[in-house]
Amino acid sequence: MNGLLSLAAALLLPGPRGSPVSDDGALAAVKARGVLRYGGDTEGGAPYCLQDPDDPSHVVGFEVEIADRIGRELGVRAEFVQCDWKNLVPTLERGEIDLAWNGLELDAELARRVRPTRPYYVFAETIAVRPDDAKRATLASLDGGRVGTLANTLAHKVLRARPAIDTILYDDDVAPYADLMRGRLDAVVLDNVIANRHLAEGIRIADGDLLRGTYVGAVRRGDESLAVAIDGALEKLIASGELRAILARWKLDDARQALLDAPEDPRARGLLGDGGGGGGVPKLTAAHVLLFLRGAALTVFLSVASFLLAMALGVALCLAKVYGPAPLRFAASSYIEIYRGTPILLQLYVLYFGIAPIIQLPALVAAIVGLAMNYAAYEAEVYRAGLIAVPAGQAEAAKALGFTAAQALRLVVGPQAFRVALPPMANDFIALLKDTSIVSVITVVELTKQYSITAHDLGSWLVPGALCAGLYFAMSYPLTRLARHLERRFGTG
Amino acid sequence: MIRTIGLGLLGETRPRLDDVNLTVARGDVLALIGPSGSGKTTLLRCLNCLTPFTSGRIEIGDVAIDAAARLDVALLRRLRQKVGFIFQGYNLFPHLTAAQNVALAPHHVLGLPRADAEARAKTLLDRVGLAARAGARPAQLSGGEQQRVAIARALAMEPEVLLLDEPTAALDPELTQEVLETLRALAAGGQTMVVVTHEMGFARHVATQVAVFDAGRIVETGCPDDVFTRPREERTRRFLARVVRPGE
Numbered sequence: 203m204n205g206l207l208s209l210a211a212a213l214l215l216p217g218p219r220g221s222p223v224s225d226d227g228a229l230a231a232v233k234a235r236g237v238l239r240y241g242g243d244t245e246g247g248a249p250y251c252l253q254d255p256d257d258p259s260h261v262v263g264f265e266v267e268i269a270d271r272i273g274r275e276l277g278v279r280a281e282f283v284q285c286d287w288k289n290l291v292p293t294l295e296r297g298e299i300d301l302a303w304n305g306l307e308l309d310a311e312l313a314r315r316v317r318p319t320r321p322y323y324v325f326a327e328t329i330a331v332r333p334d335d336a337k338r339a340t341l342a343s344l345d346g347g348r349v350g351t352l353a354n355t356l357a358h359k360v361l362r363a364r365p366a367i368d369t370i371l372y373d374d375d376v377a378p379y380a381d382l383m384r385g386r387l388d389a390v391v392l393d394n395v396i397a398n399r400h401l402a403e404g405i406r407i408a409d410g411d412l413l414r415g416t417y418v419g420a421v422r423r424g425d426e427s428l429a430v431a432i433d434g435a436l437e438k439l440i441a442s443g444e445l446r447a448i449l450a451r452w453k454l455d456d457a458r459q460a461l462l463d464a465p466e467d468p469r470a471r472g473l474l475g476d477g478g479g480g481g482g483v484p485k486l487t488a489a490h491v492l493l494f495l496r497g498a499a500l501t502v503f504l505s506v507a508s509f510l511l512a513m514a515l516g517v518a519l520c521l522a523k524v525y526g527p528a529p530l531r532f533a534a535s536s537y538i539e540i541y542r543g544t545p546i547l548l549q550l551y552v553l554y555f556g557i558a559p560i561i562q563l564p565a566l567v568a569a570i571v572g573l574a575m576n577y578a579a580y581e582a583e584v585y586r587a588g589l590i591a592v593p594a595g596q597a598e599a600a601k602a603l604g605f606t607a608a609q610a611l612r613l614v615v616g617p618q619a620f621r622v623a624l625p626p627m628a629n630d631f632i633a634l635l636k637d638t639s640i641v642s643v644i645t646v647v648e649l650t651k652q653y654s655i656t657a658h659d660l661g662s663w664l665v666p667g668a669l670c671a672g673l674y675f676a677m678s679y680p681l682t683r684l685a686r687h688l689e690r691r692f693g694t695g
Numbered sequence: 696m697i698r699t700i701g702l703g704l705l706g707e708t709r710p711r712l713d714d715v716n717l718t719v720a721r722g723d724v725l726a727l728i729g730p731s732g733s734g735k736t737t738l739l740r741c742l743n744c745l746t747p748f749t750s751g752r753i754e755i756g757d758v759a760i761d762a763a764a765r766l767d768v769a770l771l772r773r774l775r776q777k778v779g780f781i782f783q784g785y786n787l788f789p790h791l792t793a794a795q796n797v798a799l800a801p802h803h804v805l806g807l808p809r810a811d812a813e814a815r816a817k818t819l820l821d822r823v824g825l826a827a828r829a830g831a832r833p834a835q836l837s838g839g840e841q842q843r844v845a846i847a848r849a850l851a852m853e854p855e856v857l858l859l860d861e862p863t864a865a866l867d868p869e870l871t872q873e874v875l876e877t878l879r880a881l882a883a884g885g886q887t888m889v890v891v892t893h894e895m896g897f898a899r900h901v902a903t904q905v906a907v908f909d910a911g912r913i914v915e916t917g918c919p920d921d922v923f924t925r926p927r928e929e930r931t932r933r934f935l936a937r938v939v940r941p942g943e
Contacts, residue, residue, distance in 0.1 A: 603804060
């Protein structure tokens, strides 16, 4: 009866869940090509997919092994395609891969956007704490604490549903555990695969799963024939025990995997439907806009605070380089060359993570200081150009009038140099406004990060993107006008 | 008032100044004349230590500076407070108004209250005929006006002596006259001045003493009448023959 209904539905509705004999050509295309292209991200990819330590041109991992077996079942070669994990689904949708295959957690949102395959792994969201912490073992016990996780994961959604938890977002899974052990965080909520990887760092995983979910592959909706073939291959691997053998080889097999045998068991399939996203299609709401405005406010605050600091530091560097004795001149030049010659991303990592064993800066402080230290190098050169642009006769006239060197700088040369430096300074400030987006790598959620989170939530990049771009423009355009005004006023002075 | 003793400055190939001995009494106006590159401007700059000299000694009032001694910053500032310097290119501060240009040093260097410094600026601008342009910035002033502001700026420090480096060289004849008028009035008021100039008429009629330069040395000094009408040296005659127009 049930089967009859779904057959009727498949015939009547042009839905994604077509019949097993759907003739969409997707499977045929893969077979004709002889290659199944599957996407994953080897960055922080162990044990899913990673570059083989013995042969970095080669990828290994439990997902790689499963994909190879699926390919064999389909009679094609499985070929790994390196993708950015956060953009796996968009990459799939753009047709660059046939299968997204890298720890995708099945939930209502994913099921809406793609055709998920049968699950190949049952994971659990776990709470990692410091070994001496026995209090935090449930979600409720995390209220009021600082809890780290990765953006746009199931764990992130679980945490977000509890506003009392101060959720700190990371871009990679190494830093949160390091910050946990340093005391910057009270707990880390991530899945057991990731948590297990960090057991060696001394963390303790609290007893009891917060939530269980499954990893599935993602196939484009409409490529039903390919999805059905992959599901069939997986079913065979599960029935033969081969899948669990692969998991065991990667030390991933556990009692939870028994659920893989029963795909209709609600504990294994679809159990994440209510995990966080809720039902229905999320829409861009006023609440989202409010979050964007908050992100924009933080962006403005970051820009202004770090630029003021950069100006002060830049003046000091410039004076040291122009007027200082040789050692000071050398130190200032070195600072400028080093900070201009290395990526700001690296500088932020060093400032936030690198020196954490010595001094632990709060993320916002590290962001402001990091941006300021980088921009100071550029400001110093702008001010130096300003000083050089002031004719030598000005300093001479000041000297002849009996001013001290400091007075001459403050009253005569400095103000003139400042006018020359103003337009490029305004330019730098606009650049800084946009560069603030980089501080999301050290857990500060400013406008661009907010955009990325919202876009993932909504599965829509265009409208939130336009909103985000609009906000940046609204912030930078008045500055552009100001810069032009200053140029007109002082440019040819 | 001013005395230089054996003043010398080594250059790359030949001395830029060579054994310069001069005396200027209070109220004197000394005109330095001679061909370009002969060392007139260099001497003027040495007198204010804008260019350091390598041998000899300078005495201005009670301040003496020896080439051999280590330059003392405090002494240097005392010297410069006694000496006003007028540049060929004016070197006014472009970000300040005429009045602010004049009042800046009295306020910050002499420590005059701001109101007093401003009052002094007003008086001096009036004296050089620019009371109406007090609020103008240098870029809004003509060259002659700028140079007169520069003169007022130097006078605001009440210098015992004014050093003027070709003050009219960048000006057209009409503007030259307005600046020379100002200088004439200053000379008449007893202001001690040393002027590097190519204005032979000014040198002849306003200066009380003329020194002719060539190749870093003083060729001849004397009162203008003697130097211009009865030059003792052949080098002076050759120079004057080229620069003096009939009637000057």
